[in-house]
Amino acid sequence: MARFVFLASLSFLVSSAAAQVADTTYLREVRVYGLPVTTYSTGSKIEQIKTGEEVVTLSDKLINETSFYLKTYGNNQLSTIAIRGTTASQTAVLWNGMNINSPTLGQTDFSLIPLFLFDEVSLRYGTASSLYGSDAIGGSILIGQRAAKFAKGFSGTFYQQVGSFGKFNTGIKAEYGNERWDFRTKLYHSFLENDFPYESPAVGYSKTQNHASVTNYGFDQQVHFKISETQQLSAEGMYTYNFREIQPAVTNDQANETLRDRHVRLSLNYQNDSRIGVLSATAGYIFSNQEYADDNVSTVLSKQLTTLVSVDKSINVKSNLRYGVSFSNYSGSSENYASTVSENRYDGFVSLGYALHPFWLVNLNIRQSFYDNHYSPFAPTVGTEVHVLHADKNKLVFRAQAARGFRVPTLNDRYWVPGGNPGVTPEDAFHIEGGANWTRTINSWTYTMDGSLYQSWVDDMIVWLPEENVWSPTNLQQVDIHGLEVNAKAALTQGKYQYKLNLIYSYCRSVNKEGQNDLHKQLAYVPIHSGRASATMLWNRLEFNMRLNVTSIRYTTLDNERSQALDPYALLDASLTKQFRIQRVSLQLQAEAFNLFNIYYENLKNHAMPGRHYAISISVNFNNNKQTP
């Protein structure tokens, strides 16, 4: 067992990292029950977000808790991400290690990812194609499930929320198992009528949003089996259904467009810790069916089959090595493909973590991808961390990283009829960043300061332009991105009272350097400034939280025309939470208020977002586990 507990020499940091899970951490090893996972992310900025027990979309969670900008096509509508000034396709989204960005469109709709079905979300800032493959240019988002407990007993959660504009969210979770088995079942249902009132300057009078209702439901089933102390088998199956009326522009009254999404995600994972290292083998299948309907229905189907095998080996006290291969088959069909399109992708990757000194760590990752008989750009990453101060109450870490990233053109880019361009090549990015994290505890105060500076050059960016009378993609654009992120936290404990203050500021310039026209301008829908502030007071299981979201002007056009830009906004939310505990049952009551300033704002030109609104929720948790972590 000692091997498991201290797999890496780097694990002297594990305890401290584990203690600040919700914070920005640079942990390189996540403890799972017996089977360690090394992250090989030395030098990069990583955040974990609490998935909690609420029925909420990943989109809303990221908007509330990070400085990422999400372009939402209305309230609870299509939502795409722009991490660090990159496009919606330049963020890798991984589920159990598999990239789940749509192979046809190359991006993820974050409003379709229900956090209730996932336990863990990890945000990896910056380019990391060496670890996560295609699309990992601006950042990567890893979603998955926490490790099995293998504890005898039962635990269950019931969650119910009601809120303004016909919000009705229900979730049920159960976990049951013993020393060898662990079963987990999750179900949720979510409905939003979305008939909020608004007064948009573009229509000049007060209106009620029509045709924007959203129905989502889904379930997740996991079975974990501990074959032996060193072997584990895990199976997961997930089904999600999303139906939405597509929220029309404020000027449009007769919308009838709807979107229906169905996703099936299956994965089987085997882990074995032996002399050669920790072997992890995953087989996954992802099926998605999207029906867009106006007067007609058009359907896009895609299937993805992935197998992923890696070996993680602790060579000696100073070094860790991981190597592996993956194979994926993607296929897609749509009215706009001549026939069903199918292609294979192969990846080979190697990672090495090395401690030059107990307080100086370096990391080297490399990956080579092949797709459809083409090479992707060779993607290395070099990262380092120096722990300058390492006292319990005074820690200072400097980090730096350089990486190359890529994005394989989507099936649409290559096979769309008309206009698809089979000759379009992968987008190619080079990225450097540096940062520091300082944590200081003085008496009952704890301060954390984290800062990052980054610069990326993204070349061969794919742009669709009208050629003759057909739109077609080319590797036209080059974008220079630089930015700054600062996160400051302070916490004070005074007797029964606890106070927390959290400030996030991010500055991002994402500038068009090469392209058809409008050079040296900020990319559309990338705010230059964004900030979050949150203040929390805790007393006797009663928590009061206020949260401010400030987002600067966003241009909607590449010529940065001010009159067409979206105005900056500041949203103030507040919540009051009370927890009760009666033996094995814990109960949480929460009241939330959103957009207290009652501001009219937009995230997509002329698409309304709701003013002040409210929600209340109850969460009941029963736990009869013999062993609770």
Next chain:
Amino acid sequence: MKNLKRCALILLTFISITFTSCDDDHQPAGEFEKGIFVVNEGNFLDADGTISHISADGTVTQDLFGSVNNGLALGDVVQSMTVDGDLAYIVVNNSNKIEVVNANTFVAAYTLIDLSLPRYFTTLNGKGYVTEWVSFSDPGRVSIVDLEGHSVTETITTDYGAENIVAHQDKLYVSNNFSNTVSVIDPVTEAVIKTIEVGSAPGAFVVDDQNMLWVICGGGYDEEYNPLNDGKLVQIDPAESGDASSNSVLKTIELGINLTPKAAIDKAKNKIFYYNGKSIYAVSTSATEAPSSPLLTESTATSFYGIGIDTANDMLYMADSKGFAGNGMVYRYTITGTAVDDVAAGRGPNGFVFR
């Protein structure tokens, strides 16, 4: 309350117009009585379509409707604008409406709602006629608008994708863009009296110096969506339009390409201009073949999206949407193809109105 205020504003405007016209016959009826109007359709779903105005002295006003009407938006996909008398009819495709404004001041007058993907509008004998796609699976139609009562009184089904409409010699001609036909409508019986087969994807009409009607056809696609390169200009004899059995097509000029079916005719009405990508072509109405080379190719353009000729001075106007990434641009040329200047436009400029 807001509506009341707007009514009061409109009333005031009318009063002032009445007064000014009493005072002095040469006084303009409004700041925007003359000039060139650029229709900018905007980005699909962004509802940012606008009208730009270029005055005789070159002053450009962007988003004319918004700037006159307290920042109101026209809506989603501003397809076309037609002026009749003192009113301008702005057809907003994906907002399913026509925004009617005072053509001289651009103050909002009223809105015709409940249309189904409307495209183009014309008037004849005091009635309005608007083409509507209806949907991508139903045949298109023409709705007859009571211009006094501000409502649709009748609809006439034509063929798939009812697009451009022109009133010519007391008949209405409708090009059915998802099909290969032109429907002829008798405005008296309010019925389609003839359906003329032209070419795939017919669009814009022009009338030549012999009063013959021309329609430009964009060309078709095979089953794998490869272009058939069978775009054409088709000359129609309006004298044959009353007889359903006779052949109305006088002549067809094969263009050898697929193109956006938009065209304009010069002041002398004997030369038709069309475009493909960044290239502009001119063909004489007496020709039987398409020109082998373009009149000009604009290397700085991204891709043309609209064409117009100001017949007052025979100046050629070309709209470049710049791929909708930002605002578009208008290029001006003499009728022989010499560049004059360029003017900034709104997002996705697709056409012009000259007054």
